[in-house]
Amino acid sequence: RLIVESLLGLNLDVDKLSLKPCLPADWTEFKIHYRYRETFYHITIRNENSDAAVCCMTLDGEEQSDNTITLVDDLQDHKVEITMRPKEYSNNK
Template sequence: AMLGHGDQAYAYLRAYLPAAYNDRAEIREIEPYVVCQSTHGKSSPKHGVSRLPWLSGSATWTVFAISQYILGIRPEYDGLRIDPCIPSDWKGFTARRRFRGKMFEITVVNPDHVEKGVKSLTVRGEAMEGNLIPESAMKETNVVQVVMG
């Protein structure tokens, strides 16, 4: 996602998520929705078996990667940056996020089916320059419209 390849980033994410292994649940031996700490590799006699569910920091990093780099909703010192990197076949997405005590209702549309790039960003109907919402433009509730392109 950091390189701007939304299709590839999403493919890697899908391959990593626990649901990708549901067809091998009897091999994994853990809950099908859990990110575990380790999985036996190909050289192990227990290849594919996962161990230590619920003891991994990977779940936190997964949420971080999805929210801040695929959806691109990233808190920064100067404000809230909206910089999505999504699969080209996505029409867009919606998200709600609280930032510095204020609510953001974000709608991203992708009419040109690009993987990355913000053509326009408005907050409560007011056009912003670039893809950063500065703190000075934030109110208690912020309806954000993003057009990719």
């Protein structure tokens, strides 16, 4: 659990999940299935560089402006996509 939480930068605060991944350069894509009560969140992280930061996070196709997901227990499957790009790209965005 510690390794997964530190690699993904996973932080749960009541019903809000934030992810700040810190993945090795050779991990170009990573998938995790996160269960919140009876609801599953299928998370895909695409990593373009070892010195990368989150530049885009979507939940069910809608961009999340603060890179957090408000978790709901609605018994539906949800799709989360995170794109990471080099930090200099993210800072200039």
